[in-house]
Amino acid sequence: MAFNVDLTNCDREPIHIPGQIQPYGFLIAVDNDNIIRYHSENVSDLIPGLPSLLLGKELSEVEYALSPNEPMGFISQLVTFGKTTKSFEQINPFQLELNGNSYYMIIHQADDLFVLEFEPANSEATADMQKMIGRSISEMLADKNLQNLLNNSAEQVKKVIGYDRVMVYRFAADGHGVVIADARNEELESWLGLHYPASDIPKQARELYKLNHTRIIADVNSIPSKIVTLADGEPQPLNLTCSQLRAVSPIHIQYLKNMGVASSFSISLMYKKELWGLIACHSYTPRYIDYKARESAKLIGQILSSALEFRQDEENQQLQDQLFANVEKISKQMQRSNSLEDALTTDEVSILNVTYADGAVLIYEGNTFKFGKVPNDDQLAGLLQWIKTDVTDTFFCTDHLSNKYAPALKYKDIASGIIVSAISKEMGEYMIWFKPEQLKQITWAGNPEKPAEVDNNGMLNISPRTSFEAWAETVTARSAAWSNEEVKAVIRLKEELTYAINQKASAIRQLNEKLKQAYEELDTFSFTISHDLKNPISVIKSYAQLLTRDASIRPEALRVIDRIVDRADKMNYMINEVLDYSRIGRSEIDFMDVKIGPMVNDIIKDLSLVYDTARLQITIGETPVVKGDPIMLLQVFANLLSNAIKYSQRADPQQISIEGKITDTGVLYRIKDNGLGIDIKQLPRIFELFNRTDNVKDIEGSGVGLAIVKRIVEKHRGKIWVDSELGKGSTFYVEFSNPA
Known part of the structure; x- marks a missing residue:
């Protein structure tokens, strides 16, 4: 199905399902039974002996031409091995001799299909790639200055892959990009400092760069090979998200032609799992580098990404330490x-x-x-x-x-x-x-307002810029x-x-009067929940359970009834959480010495029955005694440790630590994990009642736990705060003051 790109939808062009591939290689896609469901039209052109239409055939029927030097059924065995191990990393790339030429076969899964891509195993890049990359990486990392690191990286990548121009291109928060390092042939003008609008590399393209860390366009003037499929058996186009051969958007092809570029190659630069920028390489003649050479170039990108992250984190930490030192001084001033x-x-x-x-x-x-x-x-x-x-x-x-x-x-x-x-x-x-x-003055590579042309239907269609002369804008x-x-x-x-x-x-503040009123309302609310809500919920659950005994009820209806019972239990759980929250405000504390070490050990034993702790590495440091109510303190540490384990389940290894220390004013505990982390924009609301962050919506929780913890800590005349970053985990600090 054709997709018309216009001013309203250019950022939604489905570039992952173009329906065609670049013609330097060919593609075959099979289902779980190894039946060929898709293939590129050029298969028979590149591999003599194969029929022009392979659809519906078993993969084994065409292996005589695809792997003439391997045992019959060898490719099918490779596919089965990858399916069994749920990974094709050990296989890719597999080298074959086809029609007297060396090819790489790369396999990946696309939805319920398995895609086999074949591309030439030769490259115009330097033959001694591995040694050259080792030397280049050493030179890249020689300078600790961030700008020098980027400049060195551009120069070294140019040496390794031999493109005419290599740029380090950084994305801004709004998606537009700027060239911050540039290595080029002497005859080429510098593009250093030029800005390019976000529409040049739209959002969906940036998302693909996060999944595929290299992308080659071998020849912008080549004619793509279409992907054929059964006329009425495959209503959906083949998903080429992870494809090496994926064809290029016509808009982007025209864009490169307008720049005079014949071939491009890009390497993703990542920072904390987000796309920081690209190493963008241009050649003014067609140029192809094979899979292994691209993987070697990807290694440079990965090492540069790690170096960027390390140096950026180091710089950020220095800034944070400086500002936090001032916060600490103000805090001490407030105490004095x-x-x-x-x-x-x-x-x-x-x-x-x-x-x-x-x-x-x-x-x-x-x-x-x-x-x-x-x-x-x-x-x-x-x-x-x-x-x-x-x-x-x-x-x-x-x-x-x-x-x-x-x-x-x-x-x-x-x-x-x-x-x-x-x-x-x-x-x-x-x-x-x-x-x-x-x-500041931004210098754009041409007018950033992407021009448009009116088609026969009156639709404004995107027309890639033809002029890339510097165009200045003052912000x-x-x-x-x-x-x-x-x-x-x-x-x-x-x-x-x-x-x-x-x-x-x-x-002496009005807050006291408001708190008294709030407590009275909370008491009324708690009474209402206890008597007016819990009883109807129990009745709903009981009736639902009675219905399950009716043998005439269909299985579909039984599943709905089970869902009702589950939701009733969930509502009852949330009501109990709210009741706990309200009771804390009315409870009086009889301060006593509470040993935290044995309490923490018991909590961890209990949590190991609830969560999979096989990969859990937990470190328990000093656990000084805290003065307070044992039951309330148990709630605090149980909640924080439970959250640490629950929200770090996807980390491997899963690392959690808890330690306390005696301070001038009391006892400070730190609970640290390497889990999902919290978006900085949501940190100010993390202790609010019923607040749950966007990245944990699929994990069970009520949004009440941290509100209860904060209330208990404040009841103990203490304070709690958190330091967190998405993808890097969270560290909760709880400080208990010595009671007067």
């Missing part, structure tokens, strides 16, 4: 001072030092404190009114404020970027940071981006401030 305002606004270190902002404002208990460059009083009043009415979350961050709040354009030189952290939305108390406009009203480290520091400061407020100022 009777005035939170004084602690936050001291000359030594203030809230301004928690980020790299040029200005900050603290609005607290009816007072406004200003630091550095901030909007004037009238501008600030309007901004605060907008924040109160339009910013619904307790945390807000942007580097383009005037795009959200138009009046800010008048003071873009002060506040183009803003972070808002609400201390109390109800009382209009906030911490706000400002970054000024960072004027205004945007600040420097807020880093993850700045966001983490603000979140941490908010936790410290909330703790200090609860410790020192709660008795």
Whole structure:
């Protein structure tokens, strides 16, 4: 089925099912019974002796031509071996002699089919590839400077694969890219610093680069070979997501032709499992490098990705340590001072030092404190009114404020970027940071507005740029981006401030009256749940279980009834969780010494009965005694350890550690895992009731556990916070103060 690319859908072009392949190789796809369901039209052209139509034949019927030097049925055995081991990595690539030429066979699974791709086993790249790559990697990593690393990498890749131009191309947050390193033949002009719009490499193409870390287009002028299939037996096109031979979007082919490029090769650069950029290689004559050469080039990309991640993490850690040190100083100031305002606004270190902002404002208990460059009083009043009415979350961050709040354009030189952290939305108390406009000129490779042509039906169709002359654009009203480290520091400061407020100022704030009212409502709510909800749920479950005894009920209906019983149990579980949450607020604590070590060991034994702990590596450090209620403390550690195990089940190995230490003010425990992690944007709400992050929706949970933990910890006059990153795990810190 044809897909017409126009201005409304160019980012949805189904490039993974083009229905054709590049003609330098050929393809055969078989089902689970080794029956050929698809193949490329050029099979018989490249392999004499094969009929032009192979559909419906068993793979064994054509193996005489595909593997003449191997035992009969050998390819079928390879496919079966891969299916049995659920991996074709040990097989790929398998070298065959076909028609006097050497070919690589690469096998992969596509949905319920198994795709066999055959491509020439020869390359125009240097024959001594392995030795050259070893030398190149050493030279790549010789310099610790990040830019020098990228420059060296471009030069070394060019030496290894011999393309005319090799660029390191980095993606921005909005999907557009910029050339940040460039190695080229002397006669070619530099493209260093040129920006390319996101539509040049649209979203679905970027997703494929995350799955396939190399991509070759051998000759833009070659005519693709169509994939044939049974006329009425295969309604769906063959999924070529993981195909080496996958044909190229006509839009991209025309794009390369307009640039004068005859062949391209790209290597993905990854950072924390996301696409950071590409090593993009261009040749102005057709050029083919074979599978093994591409795999060797992929190794360079993987090593460069690791080096990038290491150096970027090292740089990020230095920034975070610096900002967190300032948060720690403010925290100590709040502990020493009777005035939170004084602690936050001291000359030594203030809230301004928690980020790299040029200005900050603290609005607290009816007072406004200003630091550095901030909007004037009238501008600030309007901004605060907008924040109160339009910013619904307790945390807000942007580097383009005037795009959200138009009046800010008048003071873009002060506040183009803003972070808002609400201390109390109800009382209009906030911490706000400002970054000024960072004027910059972006040089695009041609006008970034992709031109279009009107077809006979009046549809605007994409027409790839024909001009790649530099086109400058000045970006205004945007600040420097807020880093993850700045966001983490603000979140941490908010936790410290909330703790200090609860410790020192709660008795004189309106919050007390609201809490009393909330407790009364919670008591009423708890009573309603106990009597008005639990009984009907029990009745529903009982009736559903009675229905299962009726022999006349069909199996489909029984499955629905089982689902009803399961959901009733789930609802009952959530009601009990809410009741636990409400009881904590009313419970009085009789402080006593609680030994945490034996408690942790018992918890882990119990959890091993619930979860698969075969791959679990758990480290238990020092476990100092905590003063508190044993039952409540058991809830805290059981919940945190259960979460650590539950959300790190996919890690291999699964690593969890717990350790405590005695501090000047009490006892600090740390529970660390290497699991799924938490998106930084969701960290501010992680302890809220019924809050569950997007990446754990498929894992059983109620969203109440961490809210209960936080409430218990606060009941013990302690505090809890978390440091986490997606894909890298989470570290929860619980600090228990010594009771007065």
